[in-house]
Amino acid sequence: MMEHMLTKRFCHLNGIDWIFDVLNEASRKEMGCGVxxxxxxxxDRNLQADELRKKxxxxxxxxxxxxxxxxxxxxxxxxxxxxxxxxRPPAFESVRCASGVEAMDYFxxxxxxxxxxxxxxxxxxxxxxxSCSWVSLVFDHTLLDAHGAQMFLLLFHEFYLGKxxxxxxxxxxxxxxxxxWKSQWRAGQRVISRMRIISRNCAGIPLAASRxxxxxxxxxxxxxxxxxxxxxxxxxxxxxxxxxxxxxYLLAGSLTxxxxxxxxxxxxxxxxxxxxxxxxxxxxxxYQQIFFNQHSFFFLQFQKRAIQFSREFVAHVxxxxxxxxTDGFWQDILDxxxxxxxxxxxxxxxxVRNLSRNTFMFSYVNKAYGSKDFCGARVNGVTHMPRLAxxxxxxxxxxxxxxxxxxxIVFREGVIQESQAELLAARLRNLLTCKIQGS
Amino acid sequence: MNRTKPEIEQVLLKEVxxxxxxxxxxxxxxxxxxxxxxxxxxxxxxxxxAEFNLKLADSNLSAGDLETVRVLANxxxxxxx
Numbered sequence: 121m122m123e124h125m126l127t128k129r130f131c132h133l134n135g136i137d138w139i140f141d142v143l144n145e146a147s148r149k150e151m152g153c154g155v156x157x158x159x160x161x162x163x164d165r166n167l168q169a170d171e172l173r174k175k176x177x178x179x180x181x182x183x184x185x186x187x188x189x190x191x192x193x194x195x196x197x198x199x200x201x202x203x204x205x206x207x208r209p210p211a212f213e214s215v216r217c218a219s220g221v222e223a224m225d226y227f228x229x230x231x232x233x234x235x236x237x238x239x240x241x242x243x244x245x246x247x248x249x250x251s252c253s254w255v256s257l258v259f260d261h262t263l264l265d266a267h268g269a270q271m272f273l274l275l276f277h278e279f280y281l282g283k284x285x286x287x288x289x290x291x292x293x294x295x296x297x298x299x300x301w302k303s304q305w306r307a308g309q310r311v312i313s314r315m316r317i318i319s320r321n322c323a324g325i326p327l328a329a330s331r332x333x334x335x336x337x338x339x340x341x342x343x344x345x346x347x348x349x350x351x352x353x354x355x356x357x358x359x360x361x362x363x364x365x366x367x368x369y370l371l372a373g374s375l376t377x378x379x380x381x382x383x384x385x386x387x388x389x390x391x392x393x394x395x396x397x398x399x400x401x402x403x404x405x406x407y408q409q410i411f412f413n414q415h416s417f418f419f420l421q422f423q424k425r426a427i428q429f430s431r432e433f434v435a436h437v438x439x440x441x442x443x444x445x446t447d448g449f450w451q452d453i454l455d456x457x458x459x460x461x462x463x464x465x466x467x468x469x470x471x472v473r474n475l476s477r478n479t480f481m482f483s484y485v486n487k488a489y490g491s492k493d494f495c496g497a498r499v500n501g502v503t504h505m506p507r508l509a510x511x512x513x514x515x516x517x518x519x520x521x522x523x524x525x526x527x528x529i530v531f532r533e534g535v536i537q538e539s540q541a542e543l544l545a546a547r548l549r550n551l552l553t554c555k556i557q558g559s
Numbered sequence: 560m561n562r563t564k565p566e567i568e569q570v571l572l573k574e575v576x577x578x579x580x581x582x583x584x585x586x587x588x589x590x591x592x593x594x595x596x597x598x599x600x601x602x603x604x605x606x607x608x609a610e611f612n613l614k615l616a617d618s619n620l621s622a623g624d625l626e627t628v629r630v631l632a633n634x635x636x637x638x639x640x
Contacts (some may be wrong), residue, residue, distance in 0.1 A: 363622040364590060367597035398598060401580050409580075442601050487594035
């Protein structure tokens with residue numbers, strides 16, 4: 121297995137990877153930064169930065185694919201070409217910050233900075249604040265998705281402790297999924313037709329500022345619920361939406377907060393369209409599917425007039441998610457994306473941009489980083505900070521770690537004002553911790 | 560087809576493990592502590608409905624009837640009786 125990973129020179133990409141690569145390239149050209157994200161671990165004490173750097177460099181040696189780029193193979197299928205990594209140490213930064221606010225500011229700048237070299241896709245950041253510290257993995261979505269990034273950090277943690285057979289733990293996904301081209305084409309037709317219907321009535325945020333976005337930065341508003349608040353939110357979610365139905369509860373709260381704070385800015389008869397990810401990692405240990413994008417999407421549509429933080433609306437969100445899981449649309453997207461692999465970048469970009477009309481991106485990640493510790497320190501919280509949001513909307517991302525809930529609101533600078541984002545976050549925190557209507 | 564409680568438990572253990580990406584699952588491990596999220600749990604409920612020909616969505620099952628393989632198997636067994 122070790123030989124397999126170290127001697128391999130390329131692997132084929134799936135359709136979603138190819139779409140992300142196209143979006144990444146377009147974003148690099150238009151905004152100077154690709155489609156990047158970061159996962160931040162908040163630690164209870166500081167680490168030895170030099171030791172961390174050395175272990176990180178040793179660890180990365182096992183993964184030549186982290187210095188790679190997308191190329192078209194002889195069979196026209198997009199492939200990930202592994203690059204030689206000689207004389208190129210893996211990106212690692214270590215800084216000192218006086219406070220958590222300063223650290224978050226640094227992380228915002230880091231994710232907006234992205235990667236200068238096309239072959240760089242990862243950077244480990246370490247922020248020392250004396251009595252505590254933060255570790256962040258900045259990555260771009262051509263190489264990892266959010267779940268994969270957390271698994272990669274976990275694998276590094278195990279390597280640091282000398283526990284993991286690193287190269288033996290990771291396998292790349294199968295080369296090309298065997299979906300007949302006719303099925304891909306039919307799936308494509310269904311996706312196009314459905315997305316046209318969905319986008320026809322989608323409410324965005326048509327603020328004056330958003331029509332002429334000048335800034336290339338994304339803004340992040342992050343917060344943590346304490347243990348008591350988190351427990352209460354989970355309890356209410358279970359009572360209102362059903363056992364483990366945290367995502368519908370959080371989404372209902374997010375939609376209501378958005379509607380109350382910003383709902384007046386577009387037509388009353390419009391619908392909010394929410395894009396959610398569905399993880400497609402299924403069989404075998406999850407370490408075997410760390411790299412590239414192992415997910416698809418589905419879209420939920422809610423009439424503006426139906427929005428309120430009530431039992432009925434939470435139940436409506438839950439049943440919408442249930443329908444989305446069973447109607448096969450997310451599988452259609454996967455199959456249709458396979459066909460896009462054979463098309464030029466400009467067609468893919470135009471297709472994706474023409475079809476993507478959503479007000480929100482939403483995700484709730486539950487315990488993807490599967491350890492209480494990181495390299496000898498205790499993990500007190502996990503925050504996901506993706507540089508991803510609809511062009512005329514916002515992203516709302518929640519993650520849960522050891523019973524504590526963290527939230528992040530993401531938007532492109534100018535789509536809403538800083539003060540509106542503050543109000544939105546405050547409203548959302550307030551809604552989720554107050555008693556829901558109908559209880 | 561009548562199934563015994565241990566048979567139901569085995570079917571559920573296999574499916575839960577599949578949803579969790581192959582992670583081993585114990586009879587009394589709460590699903591939330593194993594990292595199962597909302598979508599994973601909806602997937603499990605859909606599987607149960609198809610496998611045992613039951614309707615769980617509108618039933619009055621509480622968190623206490625669902626949170627481990629053992630109690631879920633027990634709830635299914637009672638509904639099948």
